[in-house]
Amino acid sequence: MAECNVTDQTSLQRATARFTNIDGELLQKVSNLGPSELLLLAGYCAGLAETAPAQLNAVGTLGTAHESSEDSSLKCLILYASQTGNAQEIAESLQQSLESSGYNTVLESTLDIKLARLKDYALIVVIASTHGEGEPPDDAIDFYEAVVSKKAPSLNGVKHAVLGLGDSSYEFFCQTAKDFESALSGLGSEPLIERLDCDVDYQQETLNWITQLVGAIAELQPPVSSAPVLAENIIQFPYSKEKPFSATISIIQKLTAPDSIKDTYHLEIDLAGSGLSYRPGDALGVWADNDKDLVAEILSRLSIDPQTSVSFKGEGHSIEDLLHHKLEITLLNKGLIRELSSLSGSQKLLDIADTGYSEYIRNHQLIDALKLANVTLQAQQLVQMLKPLKPRLYSISSSIDENPEEVHITLNHLEDENEDGTRYGQASHFLTRQLSEGDIVNVYVDHNKNFKLPSSDKAIIMVGPGTGIAPFRSFLQQREAEQAKGRNWLFFGNPNFNTDFLYQTELQKHLKSGLLTKIDIAFSRDQEQKIYVQDRLRQNAEQVWQWLEQGAYFYVCGDMSRMAKEVELVLLQIIEKQGNNTQAQAKDYLKQLKKQSRYQRDVY
Numbered sequence: 052m053a054e055c056n057v058t059d060q061t062s063l064q065r066a067t068a069r070f071t072n073i074d075g076e077l078l079q080k081v082s083n084l085g086p087s088e089l090l091l092l093a094g095y096c097a098g099l100a101e102t103a104p105a106q107l108n109a110v111g112t113l114g115t116a117h118e119s120s121e122d123s124s125l126k127c128l129i130l131y132a133s134q135t136g137n138a139q140e141i142a143e144s145l146q147q148s149l150e151s152s153g154y155n156t157v158l159e160s161t162l163d164i165k166l167a168r169l170k171d172y173a174l175i176v177v178i179a180s181t182h183g184e185g186e187p188p189d190d191a192i193d194f195y196e197a198v199v200s201k202k203a204p205s206l207n208g209v210k211h212a213v214l215g216l217g218d219s220s221y222e223f224f225c226q227t228a229k230d231f232e233s234a235l236s237g238l239g240s241e242p243l244i245e246r247l248d249c250d251v252d253y254q255q256e257t258l259n260w261i262t263q264l265v266g267a268i269a270e271l272q273p274p275v276s277s278a279p280v281l282a283e284n285i286i287q288f289p290y291s292k293e294k295p296f297s298a299t300i301s302i303i304q305k306l307t308a309p310d311s312i313k314d315t316y317h318l319e320i321d322l323a324g325s326g327l328s329y330r331p332g333d334a335l336g337v338w339a340d341n342d343k344d345l346v347a348e349i350l351s352r353l354s355i356d357p358q359t360s361v362s363f364k365g366e367g368h369s370i371e372d373l374l375h376h377k378l379e380i381t382l383l384n385k386g387l388i389r390e391l392s393s394l395s396g397s398q399k400l401l402d403i404a405d406t407g408y409s410e411y412i413r414n415h416q417l418i419d420a421l422k423l424a425n426v427t428l429q430a431q432q433l434v435q436m437l438k439p440l441k442p443r444l445y446s447i448s449s450s451i452d453e454n455p456e457e458v459h460i461t462l463n464h465l466e467d468e469n470e471d472g473t474r475y476g477q478a479s480h481f482l483t484r485q486l487s488e489g490d491i492v493n494v495y496v497d498h499n500k501n502f503k504l505p506s507s508d509k510a511i512i513m514v515g516p517g518t519g520i521a522p523f524r525s526f527l528q529q530r531e532a533e534q535a536k537g538r539n540w541l542f543f544g545n546p547n548f549n550t551d552f553l554y555q556t557e558l559q560k561h562l563k564s565g566l567l568t569k570i571d572i573a574f575s576r577d578q579e580q581k582i583y584v585q586d587r588l589r590q591n592a593e594q595v596w597q598w599l600e601q602g603a604y605f606y607v608c609g610d611m612s613r614m615a616k617e618v619e620l621v622l623l624q625i626i627e628k629q630g631n632n633t634q635a636q637a638k639d640y641l642k643q644l645k646k647q648s649r650y651q652r653d654v655y
């Protein structure tokens with residue numbers, strides 16, 4: 052190692068100029084220390100240096116693009132952009148894999164990473180999901196703006212690897228990963244391996260990608276340990292998405308009145324014997340069967356005999372069974388529409404894929420696209436065109452501490468009309484129309500690290516109109532079970548008071564007992580001028596600001612396209628006006644809230 056024997060700050064600065072982790076701020080702090088503090092620190096640093104060489108060697112040729120390989124700073128950055136925790140979980144597993152091979156890595160959220168630090172790494176691995184309509188997750192919005200701005204550093208000589216998580220039924224599939232990759236390339240970085248865009252069934256593909264990445268890194272620098280811990284060994288749950296628990300539905304209860312324009316249900320599901328547990332903020336994954344009538348309609352349109360044998364993932368099935376249990380027939384994707392267009396020559400389908408996709412998929416399904424295509428297909432050909440069925444996620448609306456071995460969910464039965472008839476939501480139709488109390492449903496818990504209650508003394512503000520109430524019912528039950536002292540303020544809304552006040556009795560009980568400090572309701576259609584939760588927030592601006600200043604946590608759950616966006620705008624206005632902030636300061640305040648996990652959203 053290079054000797055550093057300098058005592059005045061200028062020569063020290065000169066000597067350390069090559070080490071970007073040693074900046075002016077650090078040197079200033081060191082020079083302010085007293086003699087005994089300096090000796091203590093010197094001993095500590097010497098101790099660290101003794102243990103560092105092994106790591107140094109392990110990452111030697113992965114030195115930063117701008118420094119010599121003798122520098123001991125960390126070289127591989129694993130950056131994640133994640134809303135509900137999937138990308139974060141993969142990033143954590145990747146870090147464990149690489150560290151077990153002796154590589155030195157830094158794991159960071161896009162919320163925390165400093166832009167200027169990017170150039171300190173030889174390899175930047177980005178794992179990013181996409182949310183909204185092709186938008187970055189909340190934790191990545193500012194980073195994305197920064198990385199395409201003029202302030203972004205040159206990354207010449209740096210290598211990157213990008214993994215995208217997404218859902219191909221959305222118009223902008225894995226858009227965030229694509230955007231990040233092009234931003235990194237624009238700054239001069241080069242791909243170490245090709246970007247992978249994963250669909251909802253991402254586990255196996257992700258493992259293959261990680262294996263490829265670890266191999267490519269090993270070519271740059273052989274690993275110290277020859278037996279890396281593979282990511283697949285790291286996450287193990289008793290029941291999972293791949294191995295769901297067959298639970299009994301104990302209660303199906305309609306929450307809205309018969310004359311309501313909404314059709315909302317409360318379901319209680321028995322988890323006894325599963326060992327499954329969950330925390331408030333988690334979601335329940337539900338594997339629902341497709342509607343038999345819809346399967347029959349599809350097969351009849353294609354003139355396929357329901358008993359025709361087909362193969363899927365190496366196993367034989369009848370086409371009817373496969374469509375009923377294993378293939379996606381309600382959610383469309385652009386690839387499928389394009390394929391049907393090219394088979395049939397339908398210009399209309401091509402136009403839909405090119406320009407009208409979002410609008411079309413709102414109330415159309417496979418059967419409608421088949422009608423437009425008007426083609427006949429072989430059964431096996433159909434199997435190859437369709438995606439595997441995916442589970443649907445519902446925010447859990449119970450606390451397991453108050454309801455041992457049970458889980459509750461709150462859902463709308465989805466129903467949309469189009470020119471050819473009525474189309475139903477796949478899982479909501481299955482759960483509320485095809486199953487009865489006592490029937491079995493396959494479920495698992497989908498943990499959400501980014502929607503969690505704070506410690507019990509903290510105040511929380513919850514904005515959850517419609518079925519967005521679900522996680523907040525769980526929060527309130529949990530706080531009751533823990534006898535938490537923190538204050539709780541709920542904003543709830545729906546069309547009409549008389550027909551749509553979900554969990555009204557429970558909420559009133561909570562208000563009476565003092566568990567709910569405050570509730571503000573917005574029934575949009577009870578008066579001429581519509582009133583929404585964001586209007587109630589605005590009316591309570593002063594108090595919302597006080598709560599925030601006193602450390603309250605702010606939660607939003609529900610519709611992302613309008614409600615969540617408008618709530619955020621009002622929140623920014625409150626921060627700006629009540630706190631006498633400029634727009635930029637208000638944005639920064641919100642960013643700090645996010646960093647402290649004091650602004651969390653579960654929107655869909």
Ligand SMILES: Cc1cc2nc3c(=O)[nH]c(=O)nc-3n(C[C@H](O)[C@H](O)[C@H](O)COP(=O)(O)O)c2cc1C
Nearest residue numbers: 133134135136137138180181185217218224225655
């Ligand atoms: C409300 C919502 C919106 C989404 N929007 C998109 C999208 O526009 N494009 C896409 O490819 N995937 C989209 N997805 C799918 C997610 O990217 C996918 O579920 C991913 O695994 C989530 O990873 P995370 O937990 O790290 O955020 C969306 C998911 C949700 C819940």
